[in-house]
Amino acid sequence: MKPGYQETYANYFSHRQEEFQQALLSDADQVRGKVNEVLLVGNIDLLDNAHKLVMYALTGEDGEALSSFAEKEGVAWAQHELTLSFKLEWVQTIRRTMWGFLETLQKEEDTGSIPFFDLERQVNDTIDQFLNGFFLSYSRYKDALLEAQQKLVENLSAPIIPLSKGVGVLPLIGEVDEKRVAAIENKILPEINHLQLETLIIDFSGIANIDSTSMNRIMTTIHGTYMMGCECVITGLRPDIVLTLTKEDLTFDSKIITKGSLEQTVNDYLNVKKADL
Structure with missing residues (x-):
């Protein structure tokens, strides 16, 4: 994507962060009632993390920062016994809602000259990279926990x-x-x-x-x-x-x-x- 377009998209979502969050909650029935619960149990701010993921997707930052973010999310999710199906639904809701806002931006700003397919590839690839890193981190944590528990059982045996x-x-x-x-x-x-x-x-x-x-x-x-x-x-x-x-x-x-x-x-x-x- 040409330089400058990332900033246009990022500014658009930053100025409409609260509106975007409300749209997310409206679309995700399962998540809506658990935002406060997840924050209380695991100190995980679903809405703030959703905004971070959107920014990563729009700015094209798919390097160490994104990997670190996905890894921390995976560990936190595993530590607090939050389900993978819940996470997957939430991320897919972020993806759907994000594309709805991007469609609105295209119409409002008449950005037809923006290379839309480059945008599509960048956004979806970034979100997929996040999911991949998240699931790997989640699995590694669970495997390490299982191994530690097995060693504990062996010692107690x-x-x-x-x-x-x-x-x-x-x-x-x-x-x-x-x-x-x-x-x-x-x-x-x-x-x-x-x-x-x-x-x-x-x-x-x-x-x-x-x-x-x-x-x-x-x-x-x-x-x-x-x-x-x-x-x-x-x-x-x-x-x-x-x-x-x-x-x-x-x-x-x-x-x-x-x-x-x-x-x-x-x-x-x-x-x-x-x-x-």
Whole structure:
């Protein structure tokens, strides 16, 4: 587009910003009632951001400034759990309303000499670039959030709790399935090394259910603790778990100590440590 035309369009929309915003709200039924809600929840000013997008489209600024704007919008939208369908409807409303105003400008100002197809390409390309950047930013944020949540779940799946220097407890709670066992396998040995544990107490009393395959994998991991010089103590074996072991002819290594309750075991080891001091 020839220099000067961008300024004509930008000035036209700047002087009619309030009128444009009212036209937007009139056209977007779903958005109208949520402007204040979105501002309150996410500190996102839909109307002000709509004006910014229009200015980017009219002035042809499609570089770093537009990319940064789209990225910030995507993150804000993802952070506050605002839906993509809502955003898409809003941006398309901006596009439709903007072209309605441009048509009016063409008629009022008799701007027939302005290269209209250049304008169409610039405006639509800019808005499409914004949408592309917005969706990529939104997706990256959601993917990073999901990955962080998965890591948190993995950590909670096998939380080794230090009791004293050299002694830690791993309470197994809930259902122990293949995914949970994998988390346990991946975490126990590195944590033993990180915490410099001499004794690891594994408590089975909180397990809701465990199959023989998962139990066998846990027993293999327990054997690995000895290879790292860490004594392993098993507590809380309920009758149903013991029955599962005996039916499958699974037995703990003779080096593994088994005790009845976690409470008594913890007290015993803490008292031993105090006596050593």
